[in-house]
Each structure stands twice: as C-alpha cells, then as structure tokens.
Amino acid sequence: MNESESHGHIPAPLGSVEPHAPLLSVPSDGQLLYKISSVENLLRSIVGNYLHFNRVDSYADFPGADPHDGRQLPKDQQGNSLARFEKSPDFSAANYYDQSRARTYACCFSLENSDFIWKNYANGSEKGKVGVVFEFGRLRTMLNQTLQPGNAALKYNGNQCDQIFSVNYGIVEYVDWDTHQANVDHLQNPIRYTYLKDKERFSEEKELRISLSAMGIGQFALKDGSMMQFPSSLQLAFDFKAAIADGAIQQILYASDSDSDFLQAELHKLRIVSSKG
Structure with a gap:
C-alpha cells in the first residue's frame, strides 16, 4: 500500500457522484423511502433548504443510536491493523478506515413504513413527528444534479471551498457484528463499512442511506494553511x-x-x- 499522496501539498480530490455504486445495493427507482422527523426539524429543513447529514461516528445522542456506525468490524480489526502503507509504516489500513469514518456522513431512510421507525425516531418533540415519503429515483436524480463535479461548492467557516464529498446510495446490509468478517480475501473499500450494521439490533430499520464521504488519507488544508475540521453534521442544499x-x-x-x-x-x-387526504 502506498500513502505517498498524503505528503506535500497537492490539490484536494474533488467529490464525485456514485463512485462506489458497484459495491452497494440500491432499490428500483420507484421505491418509496420513509424518513421520520420531528415537526420542528422538518420546518427548519424546509426553511433552510437542506437535508441533514450526521457524521457516522457521532450517532450517540439518542436512545438506540449505533455507536459502531461506519466502524470496521471487530473480526477485521487485526488484519486491518497489520496492513501498512509502504511509505508510512506507522499508518495502517485500520487507521485509514478510522479516518475515513470520521469524514463520512449519512442521511437515513427506511424502505418500509413500519411501526418500528415511528416508535424509535424523532421522539421528544413538542409538536410531534411526521414521516416524509420520498421516491428514491427522483430523489437520487435531484441530489446527483446538485453534486455534479463543477456544479457544487463547499462552504466552510464562511469560506467557499472545492466540493470534496462523494455521494453514494445503498441498502444497509445487516450482519452478525461480532462474528462477521469482511476482509477474508482482500481489504475492503471503506464505503463498505458505512453500509454494514448489526443484524440483531438494527435489522428492523430496513435502512436505505445516502452517504457523503471524503478521502481518508492526508489532511485538507485551506489557503491560509489551517486544516479543515469535519463537524458532527452537514447540511446539503435541497429545495x-x-x-x-x-x-x-x-x-x-x-x-x-x-x-x-x-x-x-x-x-x-x-x-x-396540502392536497385532500
């Protein structure tokens, strides 16, 4: 493995649209998606014209949150730790996966309008909760148009920066978290860990997620020399x-x-x- 790109100053790689589609499973275009939200959060999103994305390593602020979201599997840990970069032997594949995780964001939906999602999400709201029903194909088209290279920009602390996040879509695969091993034959692309969750605890979610991820190697520097930090959430422009x-x-x-x-x-x-009904 070679990490030479992480040394010196090189232009940040731009984000792209669905670069890892062959690694993920997506539904048909007409599939309906269900997103449970508090009334207050929905109104904030409409007024602000955004979809809210959480960094996958920061899901710990509500009951039932997954503290392992996006993390490499326990059975993969040893092998990933032993795999080192040729020119940076102190930097392992495990480090790479951890850093990728800290630069990956998700917006989550369910493939089913189930009692489970209504019971477990958006609780504690003064005004109650709602479920927004999306059509996958049209939502995907809208977001891909927004994030096309050259069309999008990233705002960071008031600065306009190159758009460094790649968008992907996929149905979450539910596995036995403690015993499943994904790196038996080869090291995984970090996007795979974004779409694996514990079967016992989370399979009822029936989750489709949209991810925004930046490269997990090196640091992203601004023109003034300061390093970009990755906040716990992002707002993606959405009308x-x-x-x-x-x-x-x-x-x-x-x-x-x-x-x-x-x-x-x-x-x-x-x-x-609203229309009738």
Whole structure:
C-alpha cells in the first residue's frame, strides 16, 4: 500500500457522484423511502433548504443510536491493523478506515413504513413527528444534479471551498457484528463499512442511506494553511418545494398525536399547500 499522496501539498480530490455504486445495493427507482422527523426539524429543513447529514461516528445522542456506525468490524480489526502503507509504516489500513469514518456522513431512510421507525425516531418533540415519503429515483436524480463535479461548492467557516464529498446510495446490509468478517480475501473499500450494521439490533430499520464521504488519507488544508475540521453534521442544499413539484417528495404523513394544524399553518406560510387526504 502506498500513502505517498498524503505528503506535500497537492490539490484536494474533488467529490464525485456514485463512485462506489458497484459495491452497494440500491432499490428500483420507484421505491418509496420513509424518513421520520420531528415537526420542528422538518420546518427548519424546509426553511433552510437542506437535508441533514450526521457524521457516522457521532450517532450517540439518542436512545438506540449505533455507536459502531461506519466502524470496521471487530473480526477485521487485526488484519486491518497489520496492513501498512509502504511509505508510512506507522499508518495502517485500520487507521485509514478510522479516518475515513470520521469524514463520512449519512442521511437515513427506511424502505418500509413500519411501526418500528415511528416508535424509535424523532421522539421528544413538542409538536410531534411526521414521516416524509420520498421516491428514491427522483430523489437520487435531484441530489446527483446538485453534486455534479463543477456544479457544487463547499462552504466552510464562511469560506467557499472545492466540493470534496462523494455521494453514494445503498441498502444497509445487516450482519452478525461480532462474528462477521469482511476482509477474508482482500481489504475492503471503506464505503463498505458505512453500509454494514448489526443484524440483531438494527435489522428492523430496513435502512436505505445516502452517504457523503471524503478521502481518508492526508489532511485538507485551506489557503491560509489551517486544516479543515469535519463537524458532527452537514447540511446539503435541497429545495423541498422543487422536490414536491417534481414528485421526489410524495407525501407527508402525520403521527396520531402530532400537531397537524400547526404544521399545516406553517406550510401554508411557506406556500406549500396540502392536497385532500
């Protein structure tokens, strides 16, 4: 393995659209996706025109969160630690996976409108919770257009930077976390760990996730010489009104105890009017 690219100053690699698609499983374009959100967070996202992405190593702020999200498997750890970079023998594949994980973000959906997702997500809201129903193919097209190389830019601490995040889509694979080994034949691309979760604890999620990931080698330097830090969350530009008009958003479902009158009134102020039913 060779890590020579991490030394010296070279231009940061630009993000790309679905570079790891052959490694991941995706549903058909017409597949519906369900995202549970608090009423308050949905309104913030609509007003701010963004989809919220969490860094995968920071899911620890709610009951049932996965502290191992995106982490290399326990059975892979030893082999990954023994694999070293030729020109940086103190930097192992395990270090590379850990650094990649700290630069990877996810936005999560469910393939099923299940009791499980309504019970376990977006709890503690004063106004209740809603479920936004997306169509996968149209959502994918919208985001890919936004993130096409040359079309997108990254804002960091008020600075406009090159867009360094690659977008991928995939259905999460649920495995026996303690016994499954992925690196038996060869080292894994770090994106694979982003789409593996513990079967016993999380299989009921039926998760489809969208990931944004930056290269896990080297550091990203700004023009002033300071190093870019990766915050615990990102906001990806997303026009909810355009998504509704295009059909990327199909419905907004209400929990029985949510304040639907409040949400309808706020949506009306935003010129989003519900249809009957």
